[in-house]
Amino acid sequence: MTRDEAANESLIEIKDLSRIYTMGEVNVRALNNVTFEIKRGEFAAIMGKSGSGKSTLLHQLGLLDAPTSGEIIFSGKNISGLSESEKAKFRLSKFGYVFQEYALLPELTAIENVYLPAMALGRKKEEYLKAGTEVLGNVGLGTRLHHRPREMSGGEQQRVAIARALINRPDILFADEPTANLDSDSSKQVIELFQKLNEETGLTILMVTHEPDDIKYVSKVVWLRDGELAEM
Amino acid sequence: MFNNFKLSLFLASKSMMRGNKSTQLLIIFIMSLIFVNLVFIGSIFLGVTEATNKQVINSLYSNVVIEPKKDEKYISDVYSLEQKIKGVPGVVGISSQYVTGATLSYKDKHGTWIVRAINPDDEMKVTTNHNYLIAGNYLSKLDENEILLGKEIAGGYGGDLEYNSLGVKVGDSIDVLFDNGVKKSYRVKGIFDANFIQTNVMAYISRNDMESIVGLEDKASQILVKTQDNGNEDRYIKQFLEMGIKEEIKPWTVYAGMVKNITNSFDMIAMMISAIGLFVAVITIFIIVYTSTISKRKQIGILRAVGIEGSIIIQSYIFQALFIVISGIFIGLIIIFFAIKPWFIEHPLKFPIGLASLLILPEKVSANAVSLIIAALAAGFIPSWLAVRKTIIDTIWGD
């Protein structure tokens, strides 16, 4: 496969995806027949007003929630029918997640938080120690390996969370408003880190954001309005 | 599988090593107290039961009692019966006795007690009462007109039934009116305190003396048989029956009905107290794990989102619960064997049945430990399972 073909390969694809929340008598159609694809190597943003279904979409793609109808295809394989534990394996080995809340374990140091998913994957100790050190270095925290979360700023903690998402070399990184809790300097660091990862390692990134400024970093924007794709 | 185990152990150990140490020590201390309590209650009751049983054997009935056939007042051909029984391996002593009621009087005081007429040489091989004289001397075979009194009969030695006692000293002369109407004077030769109220209300005279009173020979009201081991009475009784002994043969346990009642009540009480202890242990661990899962709700959700399975998180909490309980048991064992047990050996408890110490049975201690561990498993499992049962979305973002 040449580099061009690789770039054109569809990594993740959704077809006619709907997610309806049932709350008592009321049905909330959070996603309505959404169809699109993300190509390998893309840095895509999902944008739209509050309540338009951005997070819901990300959760379906990231196998954190199950759609009411529709298909999710990853590298040509339908993954919507996997069992819970298969989904967990899939998320552990192929997906990375960064959320608005970084939720690091308070008793673990930065590097321990980071290598936890690698341990879970059954990698050897020297392997995950090396990978953890390396990935924390990549997010600019090479000097903070043994700090506990409470000894770090919000921006630093979020970068630890990013390192945790990257440790198992995922095919795609999902990020839901990763900068919403950060000040503008830290936000800029995070976005530029994403851009660097995307450009230097070819990591595919799908990020929910409502910062219009972020548009200039991404290669593609998916607009949502009331749970449907909106072309702009 | 092994990898999951390693991961949950990692999470558990970090969480304990870097969590709040003083809280953990406190919880471990609570567990050790609960464990000590479980073991202590059971052991003290066992100790009292054991002491009572020993008293019934050592000072009252020995191991096996042979009684007259139904409808007969005495056992006959005692001598040949004794020879037969002596031949059974494991029999270490036989004491044939006459037992009768008698009214004892001294000055204006009198009362009715049981008098056992014994061959002192035989009796010393069967009961231990000769070791518990508090005044005077034990009987000897040829004694006539000499009587040995339990301290409750003699009085003046702090008995529980002083109001009934005669108030006599060694050397005093008392009148004895036997059930068959014969009346004789006796010199108090000795006073004993077997630490057992049922024994301390008896009197002993020599058997030779008695035979002349009742005019009987080679007869007995009961024969006490001492065996070298306790607890195998049924085996000996079977052997006696096989030898063709026609008299009634009973193990000491039939005379210890009172003990059985006490034992049953003790078992009930011990069970209730144990249940409460275990319940407190479950609640304590449950609260610890529950508050931890609540305060770490988002972290747990994110770990699961990242792909770390809920079962690993549950396991890590179970490990923590186990650590707390096992440390508690360990400290509890130290407290029991290095503090409580030596203390009770030094300071046994005084009961009407005598002195009782703790009887700590390894199998009971293990059972207590196992039940506490099972309690911890449940108490660690339930709240963490509740935390992991919710969907990932609810765990991270729900309220």
Ligand SMILES: Nc1ncnc2c1ncn2[C@@H]1O[C@H](COP(=O)(O)OP(=O)(O)OP(=O)(O)O)[C@@H](O)[C@H]1O
């Ligand atoms: N668990 C839920 N139960 C019921 N309704 C929900 C649930 N989660 C989301 N919704 C509804 O689905 C719709 C889409 O929600 P979603 O969280 O995807 O929006 P969003 O675009 O991420 O908004 P925001 O920018 O505020 O984060 C909203 O109307 C929301 O109220």
Ligand SMILES: [Mg+2]
């Ligand atoms: Mg959202």
